[in-house]
Amino acid sequence: PTARKLFHLLVDSDLAPEQAIALIDFAAHLKAQHRAGEPQHHLLRGKTLAMIFQKPSTRTRVAFEAGMAQLGGHALYLSTNDLQLGRGETIADTARVLSRYVDGIMARVFRHADVVELATHASVPVINGLSDLVHPTQALADMLTIKEQFGGWSGRTLAYLGCANNMAHSLALSGALVGLSVRIATPPGCRPDPVIIERARTIATRTGGRIEVATDPYEAVRGADIIYTDVWVSMGQTVSDDVLRALENYRVTPEIMAAAAPHAVFMHCLPMFRGQEATAQVADGPQSIIFEQAENRLHLHKALLVELLSDAGPGVLR
Ligand code: CP
Numbered sequence: 206p207t208a209r210k211l212f213h214l215l216v217d218s219d220l221a222p223e224q225a226i227a228l229i230d231f232a233a234h235l236k237a238q239h240r241a242g243e244p245q246h247h248l249l250r251g252k253t254l255a256m257i258f259q260k261p262s263t264r265t266r267v268a269f270e271a272g273m274a275q276l277g278g279h280a281l282y283l284s285t286n287d288l289q290l291g292r293g294e295t296i297a298d299t300a301r302v303l304s305r306y307v308d309g310i311m312a313r314v315f316r317h318a319d320v321v322e323l324a325t326h327a328s329v330p331v332i333n334g335l336s337d338l339v340h341p342t343q344a345l346a347d348m349l350t351i352k353e354q355f356g357g358w359s360g361r362t363l364a365y366l367g368c369a370n371n372m373a374h375s376l377a378l379s380g381a382l383v384g385l386s387v388r389i390a391t392p393p394g395c396r397p398d399p400v401i402i403e404r405a406r407t408i409a410t411r412t413g414g415r416i417e418v419a420t421d422p423y424e425a426v427r428g429a430d431i432i433y434t435d436v437w438v439s440m441g442q443t444v445s446d447d448v449l450r451a452l453e454n455y456r457v458t459p460e461i462m463a464a465a466a467p468h469a470v471f472m473h474c475l476p477m478f479r480g481q482e483a484t485a486q487v488a489d490g491p492q493s494i495i496f497e498q499a500e501n502r503l504h505l506h507k508a509l510l511v512e513l514l515s516d517a518g519p520g521v522l523r
Pocket residue numbers: 261262263264265266335343474475476
């Protein structure tokens with residue numbers, strides 16, 4: 206086999222479009238295999254993943270940890286409070302030391318620069334498990350969920366309502382990679398990062414996707430196949446009262462869903478605050494696929510881990 210080169214997944218666009226699609230297909234394969242009860246224990250036997258968490262997690266932690274177990278490997282949950290990082294040891298030293306013990310590092314951080322710093326000094330692959338800038342493992346798993354739902358991405362439109370946060374950025378980037386159209390509708394006080402939008406648009410010109418930034422929620426959802434929203438206040442962020450008031454118009458309600466395509470689905474990365482960014486009627490209604498999304502984190506993470514930590518997969522990141 207070809208020697209594996211050091212590959213970090215810090216931002217969705219670290220993947221080329223072909224790599225993103227092949228990774229998602231491999232995740233679908235592992236999902237089918239897992240459901241059929243076929244053995245997967247050999248894929249990462251003897252491998253260890255260190256998981257650094259600067260903030261809480263349910264899905265990311267459990268999906269990576271269970272994924273490593275299913276693949277025959279081991280995952281370590283390391284909260285910053287328990288690591289020497291919490292007492293001032295540098296990220297660089299932490300990266301160098303962990304690289305001597307484990308085969309990969311996953312990190313959930315406040316500042317995106319921290320996960321970049323970790324990758325700069327690590328000699329094993331680093332995966333971004335959410336930063337203030339992006340949430341690539343979520344958005345890539347969401348692309349699998351969308352493909353399962355619609356058979357593909359081409360000609361489909363995802364409308365994101367709310368503040369342009371890490372989730373909106375990753376949906377623009379991952380959406381661009383697979384050729385999805387993404388419309389982001391935000392109040393004036395929380396527009397997306399123009400650098401991310403530019404990058405997503407550049408990718409979209411190659412893949413047939415389209416990235417639009419808008420203000421009017423009803424215009425954004427018109428004819429859309431997927432309505433996506435996220436919390437109004439992300440972990441570690443503050444939002445002004447003006448923006449919070451403005452966000453009232455971006456709540457996903459049955460009226461918003463009625464303005465989308467008749468077959469539209471509702472998506473949310475979770476955790477969610479019912480009654481705030483979406484009503485319970487929508488979140489728990491027949492159009493909601495939020496738990497399919499949560500499940501697909503497991504399968505996407507497993508595909509990523511096999512590709513990054515071993516030579517046992519199709520080699521899309523080699
Ligand atoms: N969606 C997601 O990343 O959830 P957690 O914060 O529970 O990991």
